[in-house]
Ligand SMILES: CC(=O)SCCNC(=O)CCNC(=O)[C@H](O)C(C)(C)COP(=O)(O)OP(=O)(O)OC[C@H]1O[C@@H](n2cnc3c(N)ncnc32)[C@H](O)[C@@H]1OP(=O)(O)O
């Protein structure tokens with residue numbers, strides 16, 4: 001019988017479902033994103049205002065420089081009327097000429113005359129800057145926070161816009177370009193016809209036209225609807241706004257439902273030209289939408305994010321330093337564990353994926369780093385964001401042969417035959433069962449050496465001489481056997497069979513079942529690895545040998561098998 005879920009007893013009846021938008025001819029579901037939107041980083045404003053410890057001047061500088069280096073061209077640098085620190089930071093950027101010519105800073109203000117004046121004053125001397133004004137337009141805010149009706153709410157925005165224009169004329173007459181951004185805060189909960197009415201009234205004041213755009217930013221201040229509803233709202237606004245060609249339609253998703261990324265992406269499909277967010281999703285409550293994930297999602301679809309994430313750990317390190325908050329290990333693209341597989345079937349597929357990729361790149365005559373990516377379980381090449389392959393496969397009790405042999409191949413150029421992979425992974429599992437936890441690459445190598453390459457076992461080859469005559473192959477070897485040095489002689493079809501024949505004469509019965517060898521490196525000091533699967537006194541085991549001389553490697557592999565069999569017998 002199917003298990004029956006029970007009522008939770010939680011007071012869900014207190015919450016009302018979000019009213020959907022009536023837009024049956026919506027077009028966004030059929031769209032794809034083929035170019036990056038304009039980005040605005042609000043790390044220094046929305047991000048900063050939500051920190052336990054807001055950034056000091058030094059941290060703000062570091063964050064600003066990082067954003068510029070990464071390629072962000074629109075950066076909200078603060079709320080200058082709120083604090084002397086924010087005001088001084090804007091002055092620092094302008095007076096110390098820290099803003100590249102192709103970067104537009106912006107500053108946020110409430111729609112209050114005194115605050116607007118101080119805000120615009122902070123920008124005096126800037127070559128280019130944007131003033132960003134907001135007031136909340138949603139019914140709950142009109143009723144509870146402002147005590148205004150629709151008309152009075154609209155007038156707050158209109159008056160605010162007039163003040164911005166007046167103070168811009170007074171303080172920013174020398175600037176090359178003064179931009180304007182208006183946000184009907186809590187847009188997501190505002191009646192669409194009223195949001196449109198307020199935006200149109202604001203535009204009537206600002207009078208956008210050629211060379212004079214207006215940014216209308218429609219925030220999901222507190223994310224409350226599924227992303228498709230936000231997309232419908234954006235498409236509806238995009239269709240109904242007048243002067244659309246002079247409007248930069250911007251979105252500002254938050255992440256209260258955990259769907260900020262989806263909301264931003266669907267909003268872009270629905271017509272948004274611009275997205276505001278923060279690195280790694282810092283910001284009020286659950287954060288602003290994460291600019292790293294948004295950018296990297298584009299990258300992974302073959303679209304240039306127009307922002308450089310090629311050293312994602314540096315971006316993370318500076319963000320953690322500036323915000324004093326950690327990035328979670330599973331955070332998309334930047335977390336410590338996001339390119340790591342522990343489980344056996346994932347590791348097996350990744351190992352095969354890397355092998356196939358290398359073969360395909362070689363066949364195509366291009367370096368792996370330029371070949372079309374396609375490795376199971378890895379949506380992007382970790383190297384494209386500055387990670388190496390060290391952490392891709394980590395071994396614990398969930399791991400199988402693929403992971404263990406991948407580590408040996410990656411770090412020691414050992415390409416173990418399949419049945420040896422299985423045998424050795426059982427050896428590792430045995431250690432896991434007793435020691436538990438994760439096994440590092442060094443620990444795996446130590447176990448491998450101790451199991452197959454030990455010089456301490458029952459048998460070892462010290463020297464050998466051979467002749468290949470008409471009557472076959474003849475070998476003379478000095479071996480260490482059970483603590484004694486023995487000189488042995490044997491004949492056969494080749495070195496292996498001759499050596500087994502020689503060992504039989506000292507009562508060690510070895511029958512080779514399988515033999516594989518490969519070069520481990522190239523050049524004058526090239527080494528080779530030899531793998532022997534052998535039945536030794538009735539026990540089938542693998543042995544491994546490594547040496548510059550391939551014959552020596554193969555004899556060592558036979559001795560290794562003898563030692564393994566002795567160890568197995570106890
Ligand atoms: C969604 C967002 O992230 S919006 C940005 C929020 N960020 C911040 O608020 C950080 C900076 N803000 C501050 O430091 C302070 O709010 C200040 C310094 C700007 C203003 O401080 P105060 O003058 O003490 O006002 P405070 O913010 O406490 O009070 C809000 C008042 O402004 C009004 N108000 C709030 N937002 C707005 C607005 N956007 N436009 C006009 N008036 C507003 C409120 O209705 C309230 O008015 P009341 O006193 O008549 O009831």
Ligand SMILES: CC(C)C(=O)C(=O)O
Pocket residue numbers: 046108134183185186217219220221222252254
């Ligand atoms: C001021 C606006 C853009 C805002 O931060 C929000 O609504 O979240």
